[in-house]
Amino acid sequence: MNFDKEFDASGLSCPLPILKTKKALADMTSGQVLKMIATDCGSVKDMQAFADQTGNPLLSSTEEGGKYIFFMKKK
Amino acid sequence: MTTKKMAIIATKGTLDMAYPPFILASTAAALGYEVQVFFTFYGLQLLRKDLSDVKISPLANPAMPMPVPMPVMVQMLPGMETMATMMMKDKLKKKGVASxxxxxxxxxxxxxxxxACQMTVDLFDFQKSDFIDGIEYGGAAMFLGFAGDTDICLFV
Structure with a gap:
């Protein structure tokens, strides 16, 4: 999937992946896509909840070799 | 969509009890909530510039996981609190939990x-210069003015 910005939250625990996602989205423009990588398994449900509550669509959420990869579109 | 609001009263000044208010407040803010945290009594310690006095004690804390079982008589020895705090901070860091x-x-x-609760600041003779910048001082009525209109209100 194409993306405009990427950051790696590997090794960080709740709530840092969410807080850093929020920060990363702040300097993006509407429609741009953020790729976020995390190792915290709690981030799967947290990212979905973040998307539901903020209205930024979670385009995909996958797991690959212990890493969780998210693509989120800025609303 | 109206902005959701959350209010938290933080009354504890130990390392373990310091986390919930800060985690919930920062996350709620990331979710777009308007958040206020009212720090009173020992919770005021969490607003000090220097947080090195925020510690955890194994004493009277039977649920705290210990690497080796430790009798209460040992837990009360001088230096045990400092050691437990060091071990907990080390663990938090290793697991990628924010400070x-x-x-x-x-x-x-x-x-x-x-x-910051003005009454407790006066009660304990705290100096405003001990606290971080960007905080407000107020009382119960000021807090309730906001809390009365919130979606979530927690006492920690």
Whole structure:
């Protein structure tokens, strides 16, 4: 999937992946896509909840070799 | 969509009890909530510039997981609190949990409003210069003015 910005939250625990996602989205423009990588398994449900509550669509959420990869579109 | 609001009363000044208010406040702010945290009694310690006095004690804390079982008589020895605090901080760091300082500044960056209880500041003769910048001082009525209109209100 194409993306405009990427950051790696590997090794960080709740709530840092969410807080850093929020920060990363702040300097993006509407429609741009953020790729976020995390190792915290709690981030799967947290990212979905973040998307539901903020209205930024979670385009995909996958797991690959212990890493969780998210693509989120800025609303 | 109207902005959701959350109010938290933080009354504890130990390392373990310092985390919930800062985690919930920073996360709620990231979710778009307007957040206020009212720090009273021992919770005021969490607003000090220097957080090195925020510790955890194994004493009277039977649920705290210990690497080796430790009798209460040993837990009360001098230096045990400092050692437990060091071990807990080390564990938090290893597991990628943010430090209190980091979570606190993330809260402030996200416009979480911190209110220090003026009565407790006076009671314990705290100096305003001991506290971080960007906080407000107020009382119960000021807090309730905001809390009465919130979606979530927690006492920690």
């Amino acid at each position: 209190l300082e980091e979570l606190r500044s993330l809260c402030q960056e996200a416009d979480v409003k911190f209110i």
